[in-house]
Amino acid sequence: MMRFSRHFVRTAASTWRFAAKRCALAVAFLIVVTFAGRNSLAQANYQPSPENLKARQEFQNAKFGMFIHWGVYSVLGSGEWVFHDRALTVDEYNRLPLFFDPENFDAKTWVALAKAAGMKYITITSRHHDGFAMFDSKVSDWNIVQRTPYKKDPLKILAEECHRQGIKLFFYYSQLDWHNPNYYPRGATSWDNGRPNRGDWNLYLDDYLDGQLRELLTNYGPIGGIWFDGMWDKPDADWHLAKTYALIHELQPAALIIPNHHQSPKPGEDVQTFERDLPGQNTAGFNTTSVSNQLPLESCDTLNGSWGFNIADSKYKSPAELERRLVQAAGNNSNLLLNIGPMPNGEIQPEFVTRLQAVGEWLSNYGDSIYGTRGGPIAPGEWGVTTQKDNKIYVHILSWHAPLFAIPPIANKVVEAHSMLDASPVEFTQKSDGVVLKVPLPKSDEVDRVVVLTLAASH
Ligand code: H79
Numbered sequence: 001m002m003r004f005s006r007h008f009v010r011t012a013a014s015t016w017r018f019a020a021k022r023c024a025l026a027v028a029f030l031i032v033v034t035f036a037g038r039n040s041l042a043q044a045n046y047q048p049s050p051e052n053l054k055a056r057q058e059f060q061n062a063k064f065g066m067f068i069h070w071g072v073y074s075v076l077g078s079g080e081w082v083f084h085d086r087a088l089t090v091d092e093y094n095r096l097p098l099f100f101d102p103e104n105f106d107a108k109t110w111v112a113l114a115k116a117a118g119m120k121y122i123t124i125t126s127r128h129h130d131g132f133a134m135f136d137s138k139v140s141d142w143n144i145v146q147r148t149p150y151k152k153d154p155l156k157i158l159a160e161e162c163h164r165q166g167i168k169l170f171f172y173y174s175q176l177d178w179h180n181p182n183y184y185p186r187g188a189t190s191w192d193n194g195r196p197n198r199g200d201w202n203l204y205l206d207d208y209l210d211g212q213l214r215e216l217l218t219n220y221g222p223i224g225g226i227w228f229d230g231m232w233d234k235p236d237a238d239w240h241l242a243k244t245y246a247l248i249h250e251l252q253p254a255a256l257i258i259p260n261h262h263q264s265p266k267p268g269e270d271v272q273t274f275e276r277d278l279p280g281q282n283t284a285g286f287n288t289t290s291v292s293n294q295l296p297l298e299s300c301d302t303l304n305g306s307w308g309f310n311i312a313d314s315k316y317k318s319p320a321e322l323e324r325r326l327v328q329a330a331g332n333n334s335n336l337l338l339n340i341g342p343m344p345n346g347e348i349q350p351e352f353v354t355r356l357q358a359v360g361e362w363l364s365n366y367g368d369s370i371y372g373t374r375g376g377p378i379a380p381g382e383w384g385v386t387t388q389k390d391n392k393i394y395v396h397i398l399s400w401h402a403p404l405f406a407i408p409p410i411a412n413k414v415v416e417a418h419s420m421l422d423a424s425p426v427e428f429t430q431k432s433d434g435v436v437l438k439v440p441l442p443k444s445d446e447v448d449r450v451v452v453l454t455l456a457a458s459h
Pocket of ligand 1: 188229
């Protein structure tokens, strides 16, 4: 009996141990499967977290952001594509960081300018297509701290200043890389720049790209999100998006993923962005015409014609053009991300500064019709757009030639109308077939005649 029971006990114990081991294995297997599944499946069934949904609302309320293209390419004053456009070799381009020493870079001035312009967030290139990290990266030495005489991390300095001044900071990140040999097979923009004809694509994505994103989402405090660019270089490649997107959402659930891939939004993405276009218009020729009715929208454009500093580009948009652009974006339910390319010495050229300050001044009068609004009830047209907030509709008349201005029917009763210019009342008649506003012709320097309609609460 004793023997039996000892034997039984031993057997039972080893059976239990075996079962426990098996069980642990099964659990481990399940965990692996669940996590692997989470990467690929969870983004497919992506449910944005409450923090993310809140961040989307805040993003939409912000309406106006500053885009900054700044890198070692700025030294040549020929835009951010100079590596490609001059078909330089990697060895040649490797010299550029040696001359990048922005002694006048002052984050306080940059952030103060964004604020003076009425911008609520900044999106800066953490690295562009040259793959050069403008931040302290341990993933490779192709970065500003290790390769330039400047030796500092400007993104760190900028992030701290943004946090101090209450501006959200987003990082632009190019998935396309003209420098790393593991960006292979190469894409549409490739040229023979001295890289070997082999490379490990998985290593590029899983170690290099995800490694740098982990740094950006860990070392700079809470960030607004990641603005991806360059996927269009290899539209059919497997970019391991589910894995990368899951990583971002895991590290910072409120960070928004904003991909500039020119396609319809994919699972895991939080904002749809349009390059040099209002949503759906595709005047640039490479954007998609399908516009999400779920995601916040953003449209980006340049203040002159260039993204990175271009010494030969004097096609500055006037303050009036910029203000109209912002109004049109808002009326299309979109943000405007307006770009400047600072100089290699860290300064922002005066032509940008004065124009941005003028837009800021305009916004100090008209901001109520932009910030916190959504696209209004009337379809945008040649004449202008509408925005709305609470019980107000802002009719932005950008072009009109008669003292009477008619708009289509509005569901709620209009109880009051006034001009934002001087708060003077605007005469109007509302009938079932539309609303007619009496608006005197514009003054010659008037950019946007904003008529504010106050609606009765619906019953
Ligand atoms: O960072 C700025 C530009 O450097 C970058 N995006 C902005 C925000 C940019 N790169 N290219 N473009 C903008 C223009 C897009 C050109 C394209 Fe094509 C036409 C992409 C796809 C078709 C050229 C031809 C590149 C691939 C094929």
